[in-house]
Amino acid sequence: xxxxxxxxxxxxxxxxxxxxxxxxxxxxxxxxxxxxxxxxxxxxxxxxxxxxxxxxxxxxxxxxxxxxxxxxxxxxxxxxxxxxxxxxxxxxxxxxxxxxxxxxxxxxxxxxxxxxxxxxxxxxxxxxxxxxxxxxxxxxxx
Amino acid sequence: xxxxxxxxxxxxxxxxxxxxxxxxxxxxxxxxxxxxxxxxxxxxxxxxxxxxxxxxxxxxxxxxxxxxxxxxxxxxxxxxxxxxxxxxxxxxxxxxxxxxxxxxxxxxxxxxxxxxxxxxxxxxxxxxxxxxxxxxxxxxxx
DNA sequence: TGCGAGTGGTGATATTATAACATCCGTGAT
DNA sequence: ATCACGGATGTTATAATATCACCACTCGCA
Ligand SMILES: [Zn+2]
Ligand SMILES: [Zn+2]
Ligand SMILES: [Zn+2]
Ligand SMILES: [Zn+2]
Numbered sequence: 001x002x003x004x005x006x007x008x009x010x011x012x013x014x015x016x017x018x019x020x021x022x023x024x025x026x027x028x029x030x031x032x033x034x035x036x037x038x039x040x041x042x043x044x045x046x047x048x049x050x051x052x053x054x055x056x057x058x059x060x061x062x063x064x065x066x067x068x069x070x071x072x073x074x075x076x077x078x079x080x081x082x083x084x085x086x087x088x089x090x091x092x093x094x095x096x097x098x099x100x101x102x103x104x105x106x107x108x109x110x111x112x113x114x115x116x117x118x119x120x121x122x123x124x125x126x127x128x129x130x131x132x133x134x135x136x137x138x139x140x141x142x
Numbered sequence: 143x144x145x146x147x148x149x150x151x152x153x154x155x156x157x158x159x160x161x162x163x164x165x166x167x168x169x170x171x172x173x174x175x176x177x178x179x180x181x182x183x184x185x186x187x188x189x190x191x192x193x194x195x196x197x198x199x200x201x202x203x204x205x206x207x208x209x210x211x212x213x214x215x216x217x218x219x220x221x222x223x224x225x226x227x228x229x230x231x232x233x234x235x236x237x238x239x240x241x242x243x244x245x246x247x248x249x250x251x252x253x254x255x256x257x258x259x260x261x262x263x264x265x266x267x268x269x270x271x272x273x274x275x276x277x278x279x280x281x282x283x284x
Numbered sequence: 285t286g287c288g289a290g291t292g293g294t295g296a297t298a299t300t301a302t303a304a305c306a307t308c309c310g311t312g313a314t
Numbered sequence: 315a316t317c318a319c320g321g322a323t324g325t326t327a328t329a330a331t332a333t334c335a336c337c338a339c340t341c342g343c344a
Contacts, residue, residue, distance in 0.1 A: 025291070044331070059294065064332065066292095080222040081272045083300095083331065100263050111261040117273075119253040121242050123280025130223045132272040138265025167322070186300070201325065206301065225300060225331095 001036055009036055009089060013075050016091045022073065027058070031066040032087065035076055040106025041084030079108070080130050086110075098131040104140035143178055151178055151231060155217050158233045164215065169200070173208040174229065177218055182248025183226030221250070222272050228252075240273040246282035 001009075013032055017024040024032070034050050035042050044063050051058035067085060070076035074093045076085050079101065086108045088097065100109040114131065136142075143151070155174055159166040166174070176192050177184050186205050193200035209227060212218035216235045218227050221243065228250045230239065242251040256273065278284075 023291090027292070058292095060332070061294085061334085062292065080274075098259060098261070100259075100266050100268075102266075103269065109263040109266070111259065111263070113261065114259060117240060117242075117253065117256060117275065119240070119255065120275075121251040121253070121279065123283060124242050124244075124251070124275070125277045125283060126242075126275045127245065127277040129276070130272060130274040132222075133259065133262075133266075133268045134271070135267045135269040137263065141265060141267060165322085169323075202301070203303090203325085204323070207323080 001039070006033070006036055009087070012091065013073075016075070017073055020073065022069075027062060028066045028069055031063065032070055032075055035070075035085055036087035038087075041079045041082050041086050041101070041108060043084050047085075077110070079132060081132050081134070096129055098133070100133045100135070100137070102137035102140055103134050104136055107137050107139075109137070143181075148175070148178055151229070154233065155215075158217070159215055162215065164211075169204060170208045170211055173205065174212055174217055177212075177227055178229035180229075183221045183224050183228050183243070183250060185226050189227075219252070221274060223274050223276070238271055240275070242275045242277070242279070244279035244282055245276050246278055249279050249281075251279070 010029065010033060013029075014024050030051065031047055034047055044060070044067065047063050047067075048058055048060060051063065067076060067078075071078060071085075074091050075088055077088055077097055077099065078085055079099060082101075086099070088110060090097075090110065090112070092112070096112070096114075098111045098114050100111065101107075114129075116126070120126075152171065152175060155171075156166050172193065173189055176189055186202070186209065189205050189209075190200055190202060193205065209218060209220075213220060213227075216233050217230055219230055219239055219241065220227055221241060224243075228241070230252060232239075232252065232254070234254070238254070238256075240253045240256050242253070243249075256271075258268070262268075
């Protein structure tokens with residue numbers, strides 16, 4: 001992610017929150033920045049480390065609270081199978097993203113609009129779906 | 143799961159392992175039994191508790207090693223979003239199961255054969271997919 | 285001025301998972 | 315029989331992930 005597109009993404013996030021009547025506070029903004037800067041899913045405790053040198057040494061609850069907020073706002077997704085977090089450039093409120101994660105380089109691509117499952121149990125109503133595909137991206141194929 | 147079907151499942155697991163040249167040892171068998179008995183995804187440390195009264199008080203590595211074995215054998219799946227484990231009645235080696243988990247009663251239904259994603263990034267090759275749907279089963283719908 | 289909601293700081297703790305090394309046990313070669 | 319080996323398990327400690335409980339600050343507003 002280039003410096004310019006990072007700045008644009010942060011501005012977009014700012015107005016996205018404003019539109020929801022919520023505030024992208026300095027801590028939240030800094031965490032989002034760190035997640036967007038990374039070129040792979042980021043661990044919560046890596047964020048913690050990265051925040052240490054800052055104005056206040058962050059403790060775990062600070063980071064997790066920021067991540068919770070950003071996830072609720074649709075600005076960050078959790079990769080459940082990795083216990084790690086990725087930035088989202090789409091800012092969609094529904095958590096229904098489909099992630100393609102390269103096991104070699106860590107790059108993550110996000111897609112949307114997957115059709116409903118074909119073999120759903122009778123009468124089941126889906127509220128939230130976790131879909132994570134692991135494999136090799138075009139750059140890393142042997 | 144009834145007593146009878148539990149016994150059948152354990153026997154099937156036994157021969158499934160034998161066919162792979164592997165052994166369903168007492169610890170592994172006991173862990174599988176506990177996972178199959180449960181009517182919801184089970185946490186590793188709940189298994190640990192359940193094994194305490196047994197012949198030897200189990201320690202974490204014992205449980206995680208048994209779970210690793212059972213997952214590799216396709217007898218147990220991990221629900222990544224819950225850090226919990228469910229038994230599998232299909233004993234398929236590929237980990238590609240699609241899970242439907244009821245957030246009310248905890249019941250889990252497993253399906254297979256989901257079609258490849260429609261919007262896959264160009265050139266991406268999938269090795270392993272995590273697909274977990276959370277919602278409400280037919281019994282728990284309001 | 286005096287709330288009250290939202291936010292973040294802080295210390296402690298809970299939960300989930302693995303590393304590192306020792307021991308035991310069955311199997312097959314010598 | 316005995317030895318060597320690999321697979322499985324036991325044991326101790328620790329790493330990695332996440333939450334609780336409580337307090338302090340701030341801002342908008344009655
Ligand atoms: Zn997204
Ligand atoms: Zn790659
Ligand atoms: Zn299965
Ligand atoms: Zn249900």
